[in-house]
Amino acid sequence: MHTDVNDDLLLQELKSGDTKAYKTMYMRFEKLLLFEASRLLCDVEEAKDVLQEFFIDFFEKKRYNNIHTNLKGYLYISIRYNCMLILKRQKSLQKSQQEYYSSQEEPTVHLEEEQEPTVRDYIDNKVNELLKFMPAQRSKAFQLYVLQGMKRKEVASVMGLSDNTVKTHLATAIKTLREKLS
Structure with a gap:
């Protein structure tokens, strides 16, 4: 079992293609990363989605091959980055909605097109x-x-x-x- 394997060894096992190492990594860091994502997004369900998408992307694109130092630090910073992107998109969307609604408040005169x-x-x-x-x-x-x-x-x-x-x-x-x- 991989539960007491240190991060460097876990990273080596990930790079060698050991799928059990992936599960161990998930079990070891899931709570920490979920806590951080929830704290940043203020939404547990959205944080779970971010975490799930991150781990799928991490495994499918073999992002662990790009890690040369600290696995925990890489995961933590990656989750923070993904959350910041979401917050930036939300802020941009809110700004767009606010601009749309404020433009709708401007007084206008509507004359019906069907009039003779x-x-x-x-x-x-x-x-x-x-x-x-x-x-x-x-x-x-x-x-x-x-x-x-x-x-x-x-x-x-x-x-x-x-x-x-x-x-x-x-x-x-x-x-x-x-x-x-x-």
Whole structure:
């Protein structure tokens, strides 16, 4: 049995192709590596998945052939690295989701595509007429954002205003138009 074999001998046995050595290595280091992965990921199930994927990859790609010094250190650092990659992906995904949801919060005017051209023309004319009665900056912000298709930050830059001021102008303009058009 390999349970009291030191790490160097265990590494030699792995390199020689001894499958029992692989099982011994797994039994010896599983708890330590699972603890570290769980601590980093704050999720035991995900940590188990990371550990399982790591050991499969380690065995299939014979990564033990690349170890020349400390088996335990190699395993520990590899698990930490894999966890850091997952955390980086999660952070990137959260950032993407946050950007998506914040872009969805921007005020927009939706005119139905199925409307007949005469109704659409009427609405366009009415909107243009109502814009004349709005304060100049509010009207300009709306025209740049909705009618010319600029992004809110571009409108802010062109007008020399803060992004929040443009957001407020747009929200107020849209609210006014909805009230007047309904």
